Amino acid sequence: ILNVEQSPQSLHVQEGDSTNFTCSFPSSNFYALHWYRWETAKSPEALFVMTLNGDEKKKGRISATLNTKEGYSYLYIKGSQPEDSATYLCAFMGDDKIIFGKGTRLHILP
């Protein structure tokens, strides 16, 4: 059974601090890894699509890395702001299936 694990489940970070969290996924039959941000009462929003081992992507203060050989991806947020409060989901894609993790719930403290 394929499984995608995200850690931590929940995270409280002081405004202005930087943070990171992890997505672990199967290292076989890898096709792509997606990161999404899901704010309360909104739809999930795509952050990154990562496909190559060693990929690093950046969008503003948010960046992500990918290691397909060992099956993990990190998401980094630099200088957290209140608008970063959301659930961050990763999704593994392989064999015409997509498997989401349960997400990391990020709370930014003023």
Place this chain on the structure above:
Amino acid sequence: DAGVTQSPTHLIKTRGQQVTLRCSPISGHKSVSWYQQVLGQGPQFIFQYYEKEERGRGNFPDRFSARQFPNYSSELNVNALLLGDSALYLCASSFRGLGYNEQFFGPGTRLTVL
């Protein structure tokens, strides 16, 4: 440009009934995927359709079915509803199939089964 739209927004059904959920993708997108999300879990993949053909199926019973129309809109049907089918149903569209393309999600349909 309009984003992904879903209807209805909310729905209440009783056990044993049947339900149809609808999704309209972003203009130009040819792939639609359906997900079920229950509280505390990540979205669970149900189906993916690309160019009106089923291209992927998650681990859901045969009570769940879907189709994609020539205009790329899609319907998800669930028969013989169970209490456990209560969830948020999300639809997502992408230009092509799953994988390298970003998915754009709709607002979801909240289904409650009593």
